[in-house]
Amino acid sequence: MKTKVEIKNLLQNAKLKNTTPRVVILETLLNIKHPETAGEIHKRLKKNKIDLVTLYRTLASFEKNKLVKRVDLHKDAIYYELDLDHHHHIVCTKCNKLERFENSEIEKVLNKIISKSVKFKNIKEHSLELFGICKKCA
Amino acid sequence: MKTKVEIKNLLQNAKLKNTTPRVVILETLLNIKHPETAGEIHKRLKKNKIDLVTLYRTLASFEKNKLVKRVDLHKDAIYYELDLDHHHHIVCTKCNKLERFENSEIEKVLNKIISKSVKFKNIKEHSLELFGICKKCA
DNA sequence: ATACAATTGCAAACAATTTGCAATTGGAAA
DNA sequence: TTTCCAATTGCAAATTGTTTGCAATTGTAT
Ligand SMILES: [Mn+2]
Ligand SMILES: [Mn+2]
Ligand SMILES: [Zn+2]
Ligand SMILES: [Zn+2]
Numbered sequence: 001m002k003t004k005v006e007i008k009n010l011l012q013n014a015k016l017k018n019t020t021p022r023v024v025i026l027e028t029l030l031n032i033k034h035p036e037t038a039g040e041i042h043k044r045l046k047k048n049k050i051d052l053v054t055l056y057r058t059l060a061s062f063e064k065n066k067l068v069k070r071v072d073l074h075k076d077a078i079y080y081e082l083d084l085d086h087h088h089h090i091v092c093t094k095c096n097k098l099e100r101f102e103n104s105e106i107e108k109v110l111n112k113i114i115s116k117s118v119k120f121k122n123i124k125e126h127s128l129e130l131f132g133i134c135k136k137c138a
Numbered sequence: 139m140k141t142k143v144e145i146k147n148l149l150q151n152a153k154l155k156n157t158t159p160r161v162v163i164l165e166t167l168l169n170i171k172h173p174e175t176a177g178e179i180h181k182r183l184k185k186n187k188i189d190l191v192t193l194y195r196t197l198a199s200f201e202k203n204k205l206v207k208r209v210d211l212h213k214d215a216i217y218y219e220l221d222l223d224h225h226h227h228i229v230c231t232k233c234n235k236l237e238r239f240e241n242s243e244i245e246k247v248l249n250k251i252i253s254k255s256v257k258f259k260n261i262k263e264h265s266l267e268l269f270g271i272c273k274k275c276a
Numbered sequence: 277a278t279a280c281a282a283t284t285g286c287a288a289a290c291a292a293t294t295t296g297c298a299a300t301t302g303g304a305a306a
Numbered sequence: 307t308t309t310c311c312a313a314t315t316g317c318a319a320a321t322t323g324t325t326t327g328c329a330a331t332t333g334t335a336t
Contacts, residue, residue, distance in 0.1 A: 017282060017333055039323075051285050056324065058283095072210030072265060076293075077323065090251075090258050099257045106251070109243050110268065113228075119237045120228050123270040127210055130248065132261040155302055155313060177292080189316050194293065196314095214324080215292070277336100284331070294321070301314070306307100 002030055014065035021050045025058050026067075034098045035071040035079035035089070072127060092134035140168055152203035159188045163196050164205075172236045173209040173217035173227070210265060230272035 002010075007026050011018050028044050038059060042052045059080050062068035069083040073091055087102045106128065114123050140148075145164050149156050166182050176197060180190045197218050200206035207221040211229055226244075228237045244266065252261050 019283065019332070021284070037323085049285095053286080053325080054284055070210075070212060072208075074208055074265070076216075078214075090255060090261070092258070093262065097257060099255060101251060101255070103247070103251055105247050106244070109241070109247055113239060113241055113244070114268065114270070117228060117237060117239070119235060119272045119274070120230070120268075120270050121273055121276065123228070123268045124231065125270075126266065126268045127212070128264065128266045130252065130258075130261045130264045132252070132258050132263075134257045135259055136257070138259065157302070157314065159315070175292090187316095190292095191294080191317080192315055279336085280334100282331105282333080284329105286328095286330105288326085290323100290325070292321105292323080295319085297317095299315085299317105302312100304310090304312105306309075 002027075010067060014062075014067060016061060016065065021048075021054050022058055024048045024050060025055060026062075029062075029068065029080075029082045032082070034100075035073065035081040037075075037077040037079055039077070041080065069125075072129060074129075074131065088128045088130070090130040090132065092137055093131050094133050094137040097134045097136070140165075148205060152200075152205060154199060154203065159186075159192050160196055162186045162188060163193060164200075167200075167206065167218075167220045170219070172238075173211060173219040175215045175217055177215070179218065207263070208265075210267060212267075212269065226266045226268070228268040228270065230275055231269050232271050232275040235272045235274070 004023075007023055007030075008018055010026065011022055016022060024045060025041075028041065032041070032044075038052065038055055041059075042050075042055050045055065059068055063070065063080075066083060068080050071079045071081050071089065073079050073089075074093075085102075087100045088106075090099045090101065091097070110123065110126060114120055142161075145161055145168075146156055148164065149160055154160060162183060163179075166179065170179070170182075176190065176193055179197075180188075180193050183193065197206055201208065201218075204221060206218050209217045209219050209227065211217050211227075212231075223240075225238045225240045228239060229235070248261065248264060252258055
């Protein structure tokens with residue numbers, strides 16, 4: 001759990017004004033364990049009366065500042081997630097269960113791939129999600 | 139290049155009726171080198187008067203039958219691509235240049251990951267795209 | 277305290293995608 | 307072949323997710 005001060009610093013480092021909506025949204029994102037859509041995140045903000053438009057704009061600026069990333073779950077909306085620690089997901093296409101994972105070997109192989117590339121010489125970021133049927137659903 | 143007969147077989151194997159729209163869409167997809175949105179694909183079909191709705195429905199059924207996959211390019215629309223040969227992409231976030239790649243080592247590591255998973259015991263599919271700045275743009 | 281750019285909320289617009297339904301079609305069965 | 311029916315299609319309309327315009331508010335540097 002991050003303190004108020006740490007949250008304030010996250011914003012400051014990104015040169016973003018320390019506004020109530022941003023703090024509330026950041027706190028909320030810190031409490032979310034898995035990627036959610038703007039609509040889902042907005043529900044969590046209900047009490048705080050923060051407009052959905054503000055949420056979209058905030059997510060966009062957080063994304064630009066690498067605080068937040070989009071995760072493609074092969075659904076029909078964009079999923080957002082705090083991007084403070086790099087990780088990936090395995091998704092059950094039946095019950096939507098999600099498991100996070102990180103794997104240093106993958107990251108190494110990705111670097112090898114880029115070194116083989118004709119057109120590229122470095123990667124800024126990457127997306128990697130696995131889809132399958134979980135043990136429970138199988 | 140696939141023959142008419144091969145296209146027909148692709149549909150037959152998927153137990154999909156061999157209709158004109160489907161054949162035309164499949165032929166079109168075979169000619170596209172990189173992922174495109176439904177709108178972009180639809181433009182290529184203009185002469186054939188195939189409705190955009192039909193294209194959406196066709197893409198959905200092709201997707202279900204593993205003929206087509208969605209590719210997340212971190213844009214604001216869904217990109218589709220024929221999925222006959224498994225591969226991934228590197229994308230230039232500046233000029234949108236795309237490079238395809240395949241890498242057997244990655245696939246091996248992914249299998250290792252799944253074997254470590256608590257909740258999952260196999261993967262059906264995965265998405266992996268790399269983002270960066272191409273040599274020309276750098 | 278003041279000043280101004282950055283941010284916000286609300287209403288409205290937009291784009292992409294989906295749904296309902298009647299007409300058409302492909303292919304299995306007669 | 308001809309018949310029959312479920313699957314598929316096209317058109318119009320609806321829905322969903324997301325973005326834009328603009329006036330009012332807020333944060334922070336002076
Ligand atoms: Mn990674
Ligand atoms: Mn792969
Ligand atoms: Zn499951
Ligand atoms: Zn480039």
